[in-house]
Amino acid sequence: xxxxxxxxxxxxxxxxxxxxxxxxxxxxxxxxxxxxxxxxxxxxxxxxxxxxxxxxxxxxxxxx
Ligand SMILES: [Zn+2]
Numbered sequence: 622x623x624x625x626x627x628x629x630x631x632x633x634x635x636x637x638x639x640x641x642x643x644x645x646x647x648x649x650x651x652x653x654x655x656x657x658x659x660x661x662x663x664x665x666x667x668x669x670x671x672x673x674x675x676x677x678x679x680x681x682x683x684x685x
Contacts, residue, residue: 623671625654625656625658625674626674627654627656627658627676627677628654628655628656628658628677630654630655630656632660632671635650635652635654635660635662636652636653636654636655637652637653638650638651638652639651639652639653639659646663647663647664647665647666648663648664649661649662649663649664650662650663650664650669654674654677656677656678657677657678658674658675658676658677658678659674659675660673660674660675661673661674
């Protein structure tokens with residue numbers, strides 16, 4: 622099972638959904654892990670795939 626490389630939290634269980642954007646190809650979802658790592662997910666049908674992630678709390682301005 623894919624998980625966060627920084628804290629080991631499973632990708633299947635996003636902690637905080639930051640925002641969600643609809644697009645023609647599906648939806649893009651931004652989530653934040655418990656360690657502060659921001660993740661970009663692409664929704665494909667029932668599955669959401671993490672396609673990018675930041676380092677934990679790398680940007681102080683993004684810590685809300
Ligand atoms: Zn994490």
